[in-house]
Amino acid sequence: MSEFENSITNLSINGMDGRMLHLRSPEPTDKEILLIYGHHASIERMAGFAQYMSRFGNVTICDLPGFGGMDSFYDINMAPDLENYADYLASFIKIKYKNKKFSVVAMSFSFLIVTRMLQKYPKMSKQMDDIFSFVGFTHYQDFRLKKNYKRAIKLTAKTFSGSVSSTIFRYTFLLSPVISLTYLAVSRKHAKMSGAGFAELKRRIRAEIKLWHINDVRTRMSTILTMFSVDLCKYNQRINHKVHHIYVKNDVYVDQYMTEQHMNVIYDEYEAIESPMTNHMPSIVADAEEASQFIPPAVVEKLSK
Numbered sequence: 184m185s186e187f188e189n190s191i192t193n194l195s196i197n198g199m200d201g202r203m204l205h206l207r208s209p210e211p212t213d214k215e216i217l218l219i220y221g222h223h224a225s226i227e228r229m230a231g232f233a234q235y236m237s238r239f240g241n242v243t244i245c246d247l248p249g250f251g252g253m254d255s256f257y258d259i260n261m262a263p264d265l266e267n268y269a270d271y272l273a274s275f276i277k278i279k280y281k282n283k284k285f286s287v288v289a290m291s292f293s294f295l296i297v298t299r300m301l302q303k304y305p306k307m308s309k310q311m312d313d314i315f316s317f318v319g320f321t322h323y324q325d326f327r328l329k330k331n332y333k334r335a336i337k338l339t340a341k342t343f344s345g346s347v348s349s350t351i352f353r354y355t356f357l358l359s360p361v362i363s364l365t366y367l368a369v370s371r372k373h374a375k376m377s378g379a380g381f382a383e384l385k386r387r388i389r390a391e392i393k394l395w396h397i398n399d400v401r402t403r404m405s406t407i408l409t410m411f412s413v414d415l416c417k418y419n420q421r422i423n424h425k426v427h428h429i430y431v432k433n434d435v436y437v438d439q440y441m442t443e444q445h446m447n448v449i450y451d452e453y454e455a456i457e458s459p460m461t462n463h464m465p466s467i468v469a470d471a472e473e474a475s476q477f478i479p480p481a482v483v484e485k486l487s488k
Contacts, residue, residue, distance in 0.1 A: 186206075187204075187206065187230055187233070187234065190204050190205055190206045190207070191203070191204050191226060192204075192205070194245060194246060194253075196271065196274055196275060196278070197259060197271070197274065198254075198258075198259045199248050199253060199254040199255070199256075199258060199259060200253065200254050201245070201246030201247075201248070201251060201252065201253025201254065202226060202246050202251065202252070202253070203243065203244065203245045203246065203279075204226050204229075204233060204242070204243065204244040204245075205241065205242070205243050206233050206234065206237045206241065206242045206243075207237070207241050208237050208238065208239070208240055208241050208242075209237065209238070212240055212241065214239060214240030214241065214286070214312075215240055215241050215243065215280065215283060215284070215285035215286070216236050216239065216240045216241065216242045216243070216285065216286050216287075216288060216486070217243050217244075217245075217276070217279075217280075217285050217286070217287045217288070218232060218233055218236060218242055218243065218244045218287075218288045218290075219244070219245070219247070219272075219287065219288070219289045219290060219293035219296070219297065220244065220247070220250070220251070220290050220293060221290035221291030221292045221293055222250075222291060222292035222403070222406060222407075222410075223394055223395075223398070224250065224251070224290065224394065225246075225250070225251040225252065225393075225394060225397060225398075226244050226246065226251055227393075228390070228394065229244055229290075230470075231470050231471055231473050231474035232288075232474045232477075234470065234471035234474065235471035235472075235474040235475050235478065236288070236474075236486065237471075238471070239483075239486035239487055240286070240486070243279060245272075245275050245279070247268065247271070247293070247296070248263065248267075248268070248271060248402070249263055249398065249399035249401075249402025249403070249406075250398050250399070250402065251397065251398070252397040252398075255399040255401065255402045256402070257346070257399070257401060257402065262405070263401075263402045263405045263406055263409075264405075264409065265295060265296065265299045265409060265413065266299070266303075268295075268296040268299070268300075269296055269299040269300040269302075269303050269304075270300075270303075272296050272297065272300050273300050273303070273304050273307065276307065276310075280310065282310070283310070284310055284311070284312050285310065285311065285312065286311065286312045286313040286314070286315070286486070287311055287313075287314050287315065288315040288317055289314075289315065289316055289317065289319055290317045290318070290319070291317065291318050291319060291320075292406065292410060293319075294316045294317070294319025294320065294321070295319070295320070295321065295409075295410070295413060295415065297314070298319075298321055298415055298422070298449060299415060301422045301424070302415065302418050302420045302422065302449075305420070305422065305423065308422055308423055308424040311424060313425075313427060313485055313486075314424055314425070314426045314427065314450075315426075315427045315428075315429060315482065315485075316426055316427070316428040316429065316446070317429045317458075318429065318430060318431060318434060318436075318437060318458075319428065319442075320410075320437055320442050320445075321413070321415040321416065321442070321445045321446055321449055322413060322414050322415065322416060322441070322442075322445040323410070323411050323412055323413050323414060324438075324441050324445070325437055325438055325441045325442045325445060326410075326411070326436060326437060326438065327434075327435070327436065327437060327438040327441075328436065333411065336407060336411070337407070337408065337411050339404075340404040340405075340407040340408050340411075341404075341408060343400065343401075343404050344401060344404035344405050344408065345401070346401060349400040349401035349404060350400070352400055352404075353400045357395050357396065357400065359392050359396075362388070362391065362392050362395055363388055363392065366384075366387075366388045366391060367384075367388070415445070415449055416445055416448045416449060420449075421448075421449060421450070421451060422449055422450050422451065423451050424450060424451060424452070425450065425451065425452035425453070425454065426446055426450040426452070426453055426454070427454045427456055427481075427482065427485065428442065428443070428446060428453065428454065428455050428456065429456050429457075429458050429479060429482060430442065430455060430456070430457060430458065431457075431458050431460045432457055439455070443455060456479050456481045456482060457479060458477060458478075458479050459476060459477065459479065460477045
């Protein structure tokens with residue numbers, strides 16, 4: 184087994200079982216980095232990022248309920264809403280870090296969780312060195328999708344967010360051949376697939392199939408509805424910390440201007456850092472060297488301190 188695989192252990196919180204990665208830095212250090220993946224991800228998908236960031240500190244990734252193969256909130260008769268995710272993350276941090284300092288790197292959807300957690304538990308901000316938003320958002324108006332496309336996504340999510348309908352969705356639309364054919368059909372225009380040779384395209388599609396299968400469909404649908412209705416500004420609670428927001432210049436999903444306005448309402452300080460990425464998030468990141476291409480020099484400088 185690789186060092187990465189040996190660094191993955193079981194995780195159990197509030198009756199939900201998942202996994203946790205704790206990847207130690209090659210050099211002895213007290214610096215801790217909590218890396219939290221986004222909506223369509225897993226520990227394995229974050230392997231390259233984790234390996235690269237371990238150059239700057241010890242990296243931890245925890246599964247989120249309903250994602251990465253972890254049990255969902257539905258399994259313990261709870262809803263996968265932001266309040267419960269915020270409480271879950273706070274519980275994990277208390278168990279993992281106790282009173283130790285750490286930096287957090289939150290990808291996309293997980294930045295909502297981090298922000299809501301800090302609104303509910305403001306004292307936790309004192310425990311954080313740096314807060315990095317990696318193409319994160321805090322408000323439904325941050326999305327720049329066309330209205331018809333947005334309506335279609337919301338309608339699909341609402342239709343298949345029930346216990347029965349989500350099961351039907353899983354065993355019809357998410358069968359491996361269906362996913363493969365869909366990605367092949369749109370491969371020339373799809374942000375995650377375009378430009379790949381045949382072997383690389385097959386590798387990316389296999390990775391996408393796994394992600395679609397290990398993440399709980401009902402949780403996915405419910406959290407999509409959350410993303411398209413969320414407004415973290417409404418709580419009127421500022422977070423006493425600076426956020427470093429890493430954005431993609433031509434992000435097809437998130438509007439940078441609106442994102443900045445809303446983050447400035449919530450956080451005491453805000454810094455925008457442009458990423459060299461061309462897409463919202465890469466499909467898969469094979470190794471640390473590949474991951475380094477997506478991390479701006481300004482972030483490297485901050486992590487190196």
